[in-house]
Amino acid sequence: xxxxxxxxxxxxxxxxxxxxxxxxxxxxxxxxxxxxxxxxxxxxxxxxxxxxxxxxxxxxxxxxxxxxxxxxxxxxxxxxxxxxxxxxxxxxxxxxxxxxxxxxxxxxxxxxxxxxxxxxxxxxxxxxxxxxxxxxxxxxxxxxxxxxxxxxxxxxxxxxxxxxxxxxxxxxxxxxxxxxxxxxxxxxxxxxxxxxxxxxxxxxxxxxxxxxxxxxxxxxxxxxxxxxxxxxxxxxxxxxxxxxxxxxxxxxxxxxxxxxxxxxxxxxxxxxxxxxxxxxxxxxxxxxxxxxxxxxxxxxxxxxxxxxxxxxx
Numbered sequence: 001x002x003x004x005x006x007x008x009x010x011x012x013x014x015x016x017x018x019x020x021x022x023x024x025x026x027x028x029x030x031x032x033x034x035x036x037x038x039x040x041x042x043x044x045x046x047x048x049x050x051x052x053x054x055x056x057x058x059x060x061x062x063x064x065x066x067x068x069x070x071x072x073x074x075x076x077x078x079x080x081x082x083x084x085x086x087x088x089x090x091x092x093x094x095x096x097x098x099x100x101x102x103x104x105x106x107x108x109x110x111x112x113x114x115x116x117x118x119x120x121x122x123x124x125x126x127x128x129x130x131x132x133x134x135x136x137x138x139x140x141x142x143x144x145x146x147x148x149x150x151x152x153x154x155x156x157x158x159x160x161x162x163x164x165x166x167x168x169x170x171x172x173x174x175x176x177x178x179x180x181x182x183x184x185x186x187x188x189x190x191x192x193x194x195x196x197x198x199x200x201x202x203x204x205x206x207x208x209x210x211x212x213x214x215x216x217x218x219x220x221x222x223x224x225x226x227x228x229x230x231x232x233x234x235x236x237x238x239x240x241x242x243x244x245x246x247x248x249x250x251x252x253x254x255x256x257x258x259x260x261x262x263x264x265x266x267x268x269x270x271x272x273x274x275x276x277x278x279x280x281x282x283x284x285x286x287x288x289x290x291x292x293x294x295x296x297x298x299x300x301x302x303x304x305x306x307x308x309x310x311x312x313x
Contacts, residue, residue: 027052030162031080033091035059035283036145037113039291040155041084043180044162048172054080059286062258063143063209065229067093077103082165084158087114088123088142111161117144117153121211146280147212148191148299152184183292187299191216194303199311200251204241206264209280210254213302222248225263232263245271252276252309258283276309278302 030045031054032038038055045051056076057064077083083104085091094100100110114120120140144150159177163170195201195217203219205211207226214221223244225233233241244250245267253275255264261275268275279298288294 028081028166029054029079030082030084031056031076032084033057033094034064034086034145035061036151036281036295037084037086037154037158039284039288039295040113040151040158040180042288042291043155044159044173044176046176048169048176051169055286056083060283062283063280064091064093069093074103078105080104080108082109082111082162084111084113086142086145087112088120088140088144090142109165111158111165113154113158114140114142114144115161116157117150120144121208121215123208141208141211143209143280143282144212145282146210147216148184148187148295149216150212151295152181152188155180155184180292183296187296188216191299191303192218194307195219197312198306199313200249201310202248202250203252203254203310204245204250204267205254206256206259209256209282210278213278213299214254217303217306222250225253225267238263238267241267242270245273252306254278254306256280274309276305278305 027050029052030041032041033056035055035057038053038059041053045053054076056073057067061067083100085094091100094103097110101108104110117140123141144154155177159173162173166173191213198217198219201219202222203214204223204225205214205221207224207229211221223241225241250271250273252273253264253268255261255275255277257277257279261277264275279302281295281298284294284298
């Protein structure tokens with residue numbers, strides 16, 4: 001009996017490890033900093049063997065203006081073979097470029113999705129630390145994920161940079177990005193058509209997060225309620241906004257879903273214009289089977305809300 005038990009134990013110990021362990025060890029981890037960049041990274045790496053696309057910040061965290069990293073974030077960063085940034089200083093929680101690299105493995109690479117994005121809008125002082133992520137000294141508005149046209153630029157940029165880092169899979173990255181960019185450009189064209197049909201075009205927005213979408217629609221942003229992120233307008237600022245809204249014939253207040261609405265309600269009541277809640281696509285669910293389907297739905301919901309508020313011709 002003892003001999004039989006010893007033989008069975010030996011056989012059990014000699015069984016090779018499952019193949020999945022070898023596969024997991026060979027996978028490269030591509031980590032996106034924020035939710036909308038993760039959406040694009042998933043499209044670019046769709047069905048690409050040996051690549052895992054992960055998200056650093058929680059999907060529901062939104063724009064990371066005041067985010068502070070956790071020990072778990074630091075561990076996730078050190079796992080990454082490639083870190084994919086939004087860029088334009090949005091990831092202030094990472095610090096400058098030198099500090100960011102110190103959080104990564106020595107051989108890890110950084111991809112900046114804002115590299116190559118066309119016609120950046122100015123940033124009006126949201127307190128972002130721009131660092132050196134490809135746009136050293138640039139003061140561009142970092143909310144490039146809120147509009148389909150700039151998302152198309154971003155997805156191509158991510159694919160091109162990954163192709164430079166990983167020539168073996170370059171054609172897969174670029175083919176995936178081409179399909180995604182075509183859908184995003186078609187969505188941008190839809191935005192332009194809807195914008196041309198709107199009955200009014202002058203708006204006031206909460207802050208600059210929706211400026212790129214407004215541009216895709218051909219809308220004129222007369223002012224921001226909060227020119228500086230997190231800083232509420234003073235009583236004097238509110239009086240000036242009321243004067244501007246009346247003088248410029250502003251048709252609607254455009255606010256951001258999930259943000260405090262007290263100031264928007266006050267301005268709408270004082271000026272008798274509608275307030276509209278739009279989604280900036282800065283956060284969402286973490287279990288999306290089809291990322292671009294979700295993004296298209298968000299943008300089209302925004303378009304329908306604008307049609308109701310601004311009217312159509």
